[in-house]
Amino acid sequence: MASITVEKPPAAVKMSVSKENRYIIKEANTRQELDDILEVIWAANYKPYEPFVQLFFPVLGYTEAHREAAIMESKERFWSQHQADPSSHWYYAFDTVSGQNVGCAQWVISERNLFAAGVPNLTAPWWPEGECRDFCESILNQVYQPRASWMTRPHCALNWLAVRPSHRLRGVGSLLMDVGISRADGLNLECWMEASTMGKPLYEKFGFRSLLKLAFDNERIDASDEWRKCAHEMTPPPIFAMWRPKKGVWKSEAGEQTKLPWHLGTA
Template sequence: MEPEPKTYRVNEAKTRQEMDEIMDVIWAANHLPYEPFVQLFFPVLGYHPADREAAIAESKERFWKNHQADPSSHWYYVRDSETDLTVGCAQWELHLQNPFAEGPPNLRAPWWPDGEYREFCELILNQVYTPRTQKMTKPHVALNWMAVHPSYRRLGIGTSLMRAGIATANAHDVEAWMEASAMGRPLYEKHGFTSVVEIQFRTEKDGASDIWRRCEHEMKPASVHAMWRPRKGIHDSA
């Protein structure tokens, strides 16, 4: 592995201010280049700057509340020690028991108003999550979010964030899981993750409305790979 950058340090978020700075990184990273997946989580319900600001504020409140309510949630961030700016982040979940003992969750998207946009978002989210609920019915860590500010890419920040999660997995001697975009997949493979299934989204709908077709055009993500890392990163060669 490449050495950790000397001018950056990894911290675990504990405060609302830290989480707000993390959300600023996620917004910046997913709009340069634009990633359709981001609109599923962070809809801008309007066309004016104030609408975007309202969406950012809502996402910050939502993610902070979700983090506080979820004991498995661990948010790490990288700070530039020279500028004191947060420049990268990752959310790793630590599950010491089967999180799906009561069956797979039915994921909801209440940040969208009722209607077909929300229905479309929930369809995608549940398709993303299905392989995880089928294969990770055991203790594990899971990567949910990874983002690096566009101005700080290719500086080893993603590697630092990966090390934080892998260190947790190794310390508890558990497997690791994630759903990876094409852009992130090479980094994850360097850290011992392998693709177990490609998730190709099915959004066909009989008698689809104009709104549904617009969702497919603007919000349907490219396929992602469900990726797995064995305990200690040791793959069975037999």
């Protein structure tokens, strides 16, 4: 995937969320940093439990060893994907008090139409072949349909944002949003994300608005018991396709409403 050439920010950007300037935002550059980020994602998505976590990180068994194997696989996969994609930028919030990584975000910056060939068919090779993989791929492709249909221009996309449960409501999510929005505005890019109900109020504070609420179709004619089990356990709640125009400007100085993505054409 081609990416826009940007100057990397300093290794650590200090941003205040309290009088003590407790949290520091850093960009991940090493395997260890990304491994620590995956630990945050696992922790965040199990409190409360998000069905999406099982789509991306299947635990193929019931023991602690099965869970550890799933965590190890996810770390290998995310590191490989990150290395292969120069448009991928992972940031994390470092807590100077506990010495822990307590939050993370992946911002992806693209300088061309990623979907010139149409909507891609997403696959989930981290699942064994079978109906569970088919179910996962069905959900992922439904998630991606609005993005691939409407984001046919250079843009900045938030793919992941997670905060450890013990550090929520302390401004960590806002710091991770700040760094991505600052880069997008510096490059004059519109922004995109798929948001949960829990995350939506935070994103709205940064100029995102919901364009579409997407409920997932998990029906299949003559569905097997395995498919029905997947539908029962792994169908996510509805999500919101959210967009932010360049610089977050929804109305011009003349009072004209900003054109929405489906009116903006392609790159």
